[in-house]
Amino acid sequence: MNIPYRPRQYLTIGGFWAPENPKVLGSRITVCRPQPGPCPLGCKECYFNDGRYYEEVDVAHIPHPEWVRQEEKIVRMNDGNDSAVNKHLVTGVATLYDDVFFNTSGPDINFPGPVVLTELARDNALWLMDKRAVQRLMFVRVLVCAWEMPHVDRVIRHYTDNGIPVVLTFMRYHQIASIPMHYQLQYTRKKHVSNEYWDISRKAWDVCVARAKHASHDPDLVQTCGTPDSSACYQCGNCVRYYEDWREKYPVRVAENMKGSGYEV
Numbered sequence: 219m220n221i222p223y224r225p226r227q228y229l230t231i232g233g234f235w236a237p238e239n240p241k242v243l244g245s246r247i248t249v250c251r252p253q254p255g256p257c258p259l260g261c262k263e264c265y266f267n268d269g270r271y272y273e274e275v276d277v278a279h280i281p282h283p284e285w286v287r288q289e290e291k292i293v294r295m296n297d298g299n300d301s302a303v304n305k306h307l308v309t310g311v312a313t314l315y316d317d318v319f320f321n322t323s324g325p326d327i328n329f330p331g332p333v334v335l336t337e338l339a340r341d342n343a344l345w346l347m348d349k350r351a352v353q354r355l356m357f358v359r360v361l362v363c364a365w366e367m368p369h370v371d372r373v374i375r376h377y378t379d380n381g382i383p384v385v386l387t388f389m390r391y392h393q394i395a396s397i398p399m400h401y402q403l404q405y406t407r408k409k410h411v412s413n414e415y416w417d418i419s420r421k422a423w424d425v426c427v428a429r430a431k432h433a434s435h436d437p438d439l440v441q442t443c444g445t446p447d448s449s450a451c452y453q454c455g456n457c458v459r460y461y462e463d464w465r466e467k468y469p470v471r472v473a474e475n476m477k478g479s480g481y482e483v
């Protein structure tokens with residue numbers, strides 16, 4: 219099937235043309251959001267629920283599998299949302315794709331494919347380290363803010379000691395009041411993808427990254443989501459690289475893992 223290619227837009231399973239998420243534009247990553255509507259988790263300062271997502275959230279967004287295959291894309295499931303919300307729907311739709319990974323902030327990481335686990339900057343999460351967890355995790359995304367570095371150190375040690383890469387994702391804030399008074403000088407107003415936020419300064423970024431790498435026995439296992447200059451996935455490449463590393467170790471596809479589960483679509 220030949221699907222005409224339109225730059226910045228692609229055909230979705232519902233038959234309408236949808237814009238690509240500007241963050242992943244130009245990279246091998248594309249996004250899929252089977253679950254329409256706001257995310258029920260309702261985290262504070264959530265850009266998705268607060269109307270700063272790049273498209274309306276009340277319609278599902280499922281890229282056409284033919285287009286995905288043609289473009290050799292890797293699909294990030296339930297973008298802007300958590301793959302554990304409406305998990306049966308999310309895993310069912312994931313069977314449409316050969317190359318796909320899931321995102322969750324845990325604790326359920328029992329997905330039929332690679333998982334990016336987001337560790338929030340609080341002390342609730344060092345609970346995942348059995349053999350199956352190691353196998354499922356593509357990497358751990360550690361949310362970083364300048365005032366939580368002791369916790370970040372512990373999380374980094376915990377995962378990298380088990381050979382799991384961590385990707386530092388610096389938190390950005392819509393409201394300055396979300397940043398403790400003593401740390402506000404380390405943040406600066408800056409555009410990120412399509413919105414302006416209070417973002418960590420370059421100097422504070424460097425200090426945090428140096429500290430985070432020092433916390434691990436293997437500094438190469440500690441990477442950052444983008445750089446102070448660019449949040450574009452095509453300039454970073456971590457998700458693609460870690461997806462391919464995972465796939466090399468565990469070649470079974472989601473659809474095979476899901477066979478007979480009753481959730482295939």
Ligand code: SF4
Pocket residue numbers: 385442443444449450451452454455456457458
């Ligand atoms: S780690 Fe890199 S590739 Fe992955 S979401 Fe962040 S910027 Fe994009």
